[in-house]
Amino acid sequence: MKGVLSLRAGGDTFTPELVEAFLDEYTKPGDVVFDPFAGFGTTLVVAERMGRRPLGIEIMAERVEVVRAKLEDPSAILCADTRNLDRLDLPPIDFSITSPPYMSREDHPQNPLTGYQTLDGDYQTHLDELAAIYRRVATCLAPGGTVVINAANLRLHSTRLAWDIGQAVSTVLTYEREVVIDWDEPPTWLTNDYCLVFSS
Numbered sequence: 001m002k003g004v005l006s007l008r009a010g011g012d013t014f015t016p017e018l019v020e021a022f023l024d025e026y027t028k029p030g031d032v033v034f035d036p037f038a039g040f041g042t043t044l045v046v047a048e049r050m051g052r053r054p055l056g057i058e059i060m061a062e063r064v065e066v067v068r069a070k071l072e073d074p075s076a077i078l079c080a081d082t083r084n085l086d087r088l089d090l091p092p093i094d095f096s097i098t099s100p101p102y103m104s105r106e107d108h109p110q111n112p113l114t115g116y117q118t119l120d121g122d123y124q125t126h127l128d129e130l131a132a133i134y135r136r137v138a139t140c141l142a143p144g145g146t147v148v149i150n151a152a153n154l155r156l157h158s159t160r161l162a163w164d165i166g167q168a169v170s171t172v173l174t175y176e177r178e179v180v181i182d183w184d185e186p187p188t189w190l191t192n193d194y195c196l197v198f199s200s
């Protein structure tokens with residue numbers, strides 16, 4: 001994969017084509033593909049379609065139900081708080097990709113890591129919690145495993161979210177490279193979108 005990946009946005013910034021491009025590059029059939037923020041299941045659905053073994057965690061029960069209905073193996077998604085990852089018995093992970101919930105630097109009490117349900121949000125705490133999640137992912141990574149985080153820099157309050165996540169997660173995983181996502185119609189709320197690639 002080159003350093004720039006050109007994709008069609010289609011109203012979303014975590015598309016099946018983005019996931020497919022990374023699974024093509026970094027995985028083979030049978031590999032465990034983990035999404036710690038499974039959302040509506042883009043990663044899991046693409047992984048299953050490509051013959052990989054999907055595994056996801058999502059905090060919102062109604063989203064988990066939606067994803068289960070899309071999967072041949074509904075047990076591939078767990079309804080849990082990924083901050084409690086160390087309480088879950090995870091298999092060796094060959095590859096992880098996600099788009100974590102976003103947070104801007106200021107004026108943002110809604111906590112992304114409770115699905116914006118609580119008002120204890122704090123930017124630095126958010127970054128620290130992401131690092132703690134990936135510290136746990138790192139302990140489960142199979143030899144040669146790869147972690148990809150899709151993150152944008154945000155126009156709101158000049159939030160360098162991609163850089164800040166890159167820095168935070170670099171404390172627990174080895175930073176390898178970034179891939180710039182060249183959207184055909186970039187959303188106005190971001191300055192640029194990246195996939196940050198880490199190894200153990």
Ligand SMILES: C[S@@+](CC[C@H](N)C(=O)[O-])C[C@H]1O[C@@H](n2cnc3c(N)ncnc32)[C@H](O)[C@@H]1O
Nearest residue numbers: 037038039040041042043058059081082099113
């Ligand atoms: C941007 S979406 C992820 C998109 C997803 N990767 C996909 O394939 O569609 C972020 C998701 O993280 C979930 N989330 C937020 N905090 C969480 C937590 N502490 N544990 C698990 N899921 C969480 C949100 O509910 C939301 O669905």
